[in-house]
Amino acid sequence: MRKKILLLPLLALACACTGNQTGNRTGEDSLAVDSVRSIRLDSVKCHLHKNLIEGKEAPSYDITYVLLEAQGNDDASRLFNEELARAFFGKEGIPVDSAMRTDADSLASSYTADLKEFYDPGCEDDFTFQYTCERQASVAEDSYPGVAAYSVDMFSYTGGAHGNSIVTCLNLNLTTGRAIRYADFFVKGKERETKGIIEKSFMVKNGCASMGQLVEKTSIGSLGDIYVRDGNFLLLRDSVEFVYNPYEVAPYACGTITTRVAYSDLAPCINKDVLPHE
The missing domain is CATH 3.90.640.20 (Heat-shock cognate protein, ATPase)
Structure with a gap:
């Protein structure tokens, strides 16, 4: 499997949204993916957690997104981030961190509705009603020169015997910021x-x-x-x-x-x- 570059730890930057959310962006832990080119990536985090019944672990949800976005206001960096928002969240014309938070809020609303409908207080297995979604971005350490071989690993659990894992890939030209598509x-x-x-x-x-x-x-x-x-x-x-x-x-x-x-x-x-x- 490919070696990955992860940008952690994160420095906290508070933001308000649905539930108990923290929005994080690194300060010093930025990365020059290719030293010849100017695009630098930094991690941005969105975390939502809520216990629907106070004092009980279930029903609850925990949503954590950690992505890598381009830093800077140049055209290439802006386009790079637009490609991320489009590929991973289906959003056009908004910053990737906004797309991420909008998606997390929507998922939180969906989880809340499901948990309220299906929660059984008599169930002995509380874990069934502890919903989870984690998205973690990485860039392959051996990406083609001038390309960010970018992937997002998503794990989700919404009850049942096991969770589900999905990897989504995107290749981005570090000179132009454009995606290289099929x-x-x-x-x-x-x-x-x-x-x-x-x-x-x-x-x-x-x-x-x-x-x-x-x-x-x-x-x-x-x-x-x-x-x-x-x-x-x-x-x-x-x-x-x-x-x-x-x-x-x-x-x-x-x-x-x-x-x-x-x-x-x-x-x-x-x-x-x-x-x-x-």
Whole structure:
């Protein structure tokens, strides 16, 4: 799995919102992702916690978001943050910290409604009614030069036997601030060939001679076909990492599944000239 850069600890900066919230931004713990370029990333945090019945651990919710946003007022930094708000929160034209807090407030309202409707005070398992959502951003340490291979790991629990984990990926050009999307990087019409190259990578990695053998040995491919789209690939220094969340191509027990494919192996299927020049 890729090495990550995390910006912690955080210095507190209070802000008011729904429930008991803290909004944090680092001061000294900023990071120059690429020393040749000016974009610097700093972490911003939103935390909401509420016990719906005073003095009881349940029902309750705890929502924590920690993202990495670009610092500065230059065009590249502004565009970088707009891309984050668009990709992770579906928001246009607002700062990423505002998008984050709006999303957290909406989730808190949804959690409150669910907990009020379904809470059973006679249930012996209070944990079932302690809802949680955590989003943690990171940048791969071995990102392609001039690119932030950016991902957000989200874990949520809303009752049941286990929580759910989802990783969402985004690649950002550190010179322009623009996202490098699927349509930019992968050659149109080469979808089947790209899929075959990734399948071969999984087979080699797991010592399998066919997809049938891979499914039998690892369960990869048992719930869905291997795919490539926005949100599931990271542009690293020497390879592209493809990321598949639980239930997408394999059962929950398999966890998050990844494989790396060298740029040279993907050469017929990619537009490598969209990457920053070293």
